[in-house]
Amino acid sequence: MKNIILNTIRFSLLIVFVVISSSYVHIMENKTYSNNINKNVNLSTMALKVDEFKSNDIYSVKDTFTGDLTGYVYNCPLCNGHLGCLYNYNVMDGTTTYDDEVYGKVRIVASSKNLACGTIVRFNTDRISNDPVYAIVLDRGVYGNALDLLSEDLNYALTLGRSTITYDVLREGWGK
Numbered sequence: 796m797k798n799i800i801l802n803t804i805r806f807s808l809l810i811v812f813v814v815i816s817s818s819y820v821h822i823m824e825n826k827t828y829s830n831n832i833n834k835n836v837n838l839s840t841m842a843l844k845v846d847e848f849k850s851n852d853i854y855s856v857k858d859t860f861t862g863d864l865t866g867y868v869y870n871c872p873l874c875n876g877h878l879g880c881l882y883n884y885n886v887m888d889g890t891t892t893y894d895d896e897v898y899g900k901v902r903i904v905a906s907s908k909n910l911a912c913g914t915i916v917r918f919n920t921d922r923i924s925n926d927p928v929y930a931i932v933l934d935r936g937v938y939g940n941a942l943d944l945l946s947e948d949l950n951y952a953l954t955l956g957r958s959t960i961t962y963d964v965l966r967e968g969w970g971k
Contacts, residue, residue: 853897854917858964860909862940864920866952867905869945878903879935880912891945893931897966905934905943913968916942918960932968 869876869886876887884893892900898915906914914932919925930944937943942962946952 854965856963856965857967859961860940860964861959861961862942863957864918864955864960864962865937865941865943865957866946866955867936867943868947868949868952873936878933879905880933884933886945889947891947893933895931898929898931902928902930903933903945904930905936905945906932907938907941908935909940910964911968913966914964915966915968916962917965918942918962920955920958920960929965 867874869889878884878886881893884890886903891903893903895901895915901915904916910916910932912932916930916932917927918930919927928944930942934943934945942960944952944955946955
């Protein structure tokens with residue numbers, strides 16, 4: 796009788812061992828063959844990657860200003876047809892844009908020396924459209940935080956009028 800009880804206990808323990816072992820093997824197979832490509836990335840590394848992507852985003856805002864927006868033409872009474880930051884850039888033919896190597900075709904604005912030449916700004920004006928305007932500071936001739944948008948003709952500049960806007964600096968320029 797004692798032998799039967801011992802054999803039954805041994806058999807029961809053997810069954811429990813086999814069940815636990817097969818479960819463990821099944822769990823290990825799932826971990827071994829996981830297709831999750833992020834299984835080795837910890838949260839600190841992931842946070843650093845997110846910060847890296849944010850800093851490389853050309854549309855992330857560096858600073859924000861509020862100032863007046865007006866329009867001007869290349870042959871205004873105080874203008875000589877040359878830009879204060881790129882003297883040899885021809886705007887006397889009605890050109891109002893600049894082909895930036897990062898931002899593509901952007902509008903030209905005049906600013907005070909508060910913004911360095913080459914600074915990229917973004918603003919909205921309901922007088923032009925509801926789409927954001929991307930512009931580069933390539934001219935001087937205004938004060939404070941004001942921007943003056945180079946316009947195709949006098950009618951466009953007059954239509955723009957004077958309005959107070961908030962604009963974002965997306966890229967710092969290359970010099971005063």
